[in-house]
Amino acid sequence: MHHFFVSPEQVGEKSITITGSDVNHIKHVLRMAPGEQITVSSGENKEYRCEIRSLSEEQVEAQIMWVQETGAELPSRLYLFQGLPKSDKMELIIQKAVELGVYEIVPTATRRAVVKLDKKKEESKRKRWQGIAESAAKQSKRNLIPQVTQVMSFREAVEYAAGLDVKLVPYELAEGMDAARQVIGSIKPGQSVAVFIGPEGGFAPEEIDYAVEHGFRPITLGRRILRTETAGMTVLSILMYHLEPSL
Helix, strand or coil: CCEEECCHHHECCCEEEECCHHHHHHHHHCCCCCCCEEEEECCCCEEEEEEEEEECCCCEEEEEEEEEECCCCCCCCEEEEEECCCCCHHHHHHHHHHHCCCCEEEEEECCCCCCCCCHHHHHHHHHHHHHHHHHHHHHCCCCCCCEECCCEEHHHHHHHCCCCCEEEEECCCCCCHHHHHHHHHCCCCCCCEEEEECCCCCCCHHHHHHHHHCCCEEECCCCCCCCHHHHHHHHHHHHHHHHCCCC
16 A cells, blocks of 8 residues: 655644645556545654545545554664765665664765765755655655755764764774673663764774764674675664564
């Protein structure tokens, strides 16, 4: 069944109004008609099963048939600070991070990042990345669309993460698998978690020093060196497994 997102103010007592680009998708791409059913999320742990009542060029009106508490979101908000990778790797990273339950993705310009984006290219990329996040959220039946922020410098990203409860930075020179297990195992549902992932060249030593000075905990992911597109997925998978409530 096709899944769509709306903002909370679009949800009424008995109906939901869908606007924006989804209207064209419903009407002209999917060629849906009154009487067909869809599911809708509004950023909460609720899924609305709806029946389309009317379609116009500006909006789709859908009657709420029933509401289900889905619990599709993790009890903790996970923030992925991803060092800018080469090529189109960021698209894969965003897609998989959304599937794994990330709350927000922060593209981060680090010292060793090969990719350098000017403001014009940055905004174009961000819009594409946000579209990928939305598609992945629909496919994985998320109740919200994770946001992809503007590109931040490493220091800006560290400052942005200052208010989060747990701050992790996988680092190839970190030691102590038992310590890494202990840190991750101590994370409690409800705590916000920042995960910093370096680009292909990794973090510069001074970046790690700066992060540690601001409350970050370097952790190891094992004896093997992981690619940048693998490292983030690994940490998010571990956190998802640790935090996912029992079914």
